[in-house]
Amino acid sequence: MADPTLAADIDAICRLTGEFTLRSGQVADTYFDKYLFEADPSLLDRVATQMVALLPPDTELLGGLEMGGIPIATMVSAKTGMSALFVRKQAKEYGTCKLAEGPDIAGRRVTLIEDVITTGGAVRDATQALRAAGAVVETVVCAIDRSPAGENPLADVDLEVRSVLTRAQLDAAQG
Template structure:
């Protein structure tokens, strides 16, 4: 299931997107480091390498890839392109006009959705999306992410029964710095 760790990928992602300073995370936590995932997502070759490492992390029974707004969407699109698995684009909240959908794309009812996220620290956005998709009838059991910066050995989404599978962990990125 887990791909072999790629130290070169960790080094390249780290070099591209680790910022230092004072940053307030979505969770409200303040961090001296921030992984600006848009910096690697904007580089086609680096995004393709992350997506390639994500493919073997997908459960075999995945029917839809649920890319979370905004950072999970380009990754889900790239993984969808590599695997032929349809993508679904999950908003932070349902739009208030037109179709008023939370998830754009195929119907999720009764289907196995693997969530795709860029960076997970506490998992707040993933938790919200999981609850909403399950209410819509989706089966959501796994999230794959580019970077898991939660504390090593902890699953921040255990409370909602979600398995986290990461291409890179904070420990791997730290090790790549040397």
């Protein structure tokens, strides 16, 4: 069941205005500081609850992207009983030297969990690396999709984007 006040609550807590350089290098006048909702147990729970309904039914593992996707993936894992992976930006260079911490991914269906997507750069990199390691990655579920309405920034890697909230929904909820 959709949470009608979630967009307004996230917007009120997370929207910052000013000049911000995004991971993509783009400069934006609005920034959604996802750590502000991720650090709030009630809001994090509400986002994770909405994400559960967006998961493909054949999901075997939840891949939380470093760093913002990890707390969300952990909460979704607790709600569903599905194992989580913690996907690094780069494989660590010591110990196990893994890119994805958690269960073996080879041949398994991994649904990525991300906080905010604008151009999808981090998700694209993770998708390619996980596929190279044998995972089946077809969907990413994100808390906030900032990409232009009607565009899939990850179409080039055949990845479906499912979002809890879009930039348009947050803009409409702005108080």
